[in-house]
Amino acid sequence: MDALRKHIDSLPEPQRRARVNEFIQIFQQNNLPPIAQAFTGLKNCYPTFPFFKPEREFREYLAWSDLYDFNHHPLVRQLAQRFSA
Numbered sequence: 001m002d003a004l005r006k007h008i009d010s011l012p013e014p015q016r017r018a019r020v021n022e023f024i025q026i027f028q029q030n031n032l033p034p035i036a037q038a039f040t041g042l043k044n045c046y047p048t049f050p051f052f053k054p055e056r057e058f059r060e061y062l063a064w065s066d067l068y069d070f071n072h073h074p075l076v077r078q079l080a081q082r083f084s085a
Contacts, residue, residue, distance in 0.1 A: 001067070001068060001071050001076070001080045002080075003080055003081075003083045004079060004080040004083050005064060006083075007019075007083040008020065008042075013046055016046055017043060017046050020039055020042055020043040020046070021043065023039045023079065024036050024039045024040055024043065026075070026079070027039065027075070030075060032073070032075065034070070035067075035070045035073060035075075035076060038063070038066040038067045038069070038070060039067065041062070041063040041066055041067075042060070042063040042064070042067065044059070044063070045059040045060045045063050
């Protein structure tokens with residue numbers, strides 16, 4: 001999961017939103033709405049208007065903590081491993 005976070009954090013804003021949207025679609029297609037909702041929370045950290053830095057960091061912290069709850073799910077682990085190589 002840490003590799004996935006590093007990958008997402010390394011992307012510029014527009015690509016970050018696009019990548020998170022890809023993940024949301026993957027989980028929706030696999031009928032996993034709670035995980036898709038957790039990624040939607042992460043996507044909401046990157047609006048088209050900028051947050052103040054402390055606000056954004058706090059929102060990211062909350063979103064990632066929600067995502068770490070799903071770290072045990074095989075599809076989440078598969079995505080995380082894809083970016084750890």
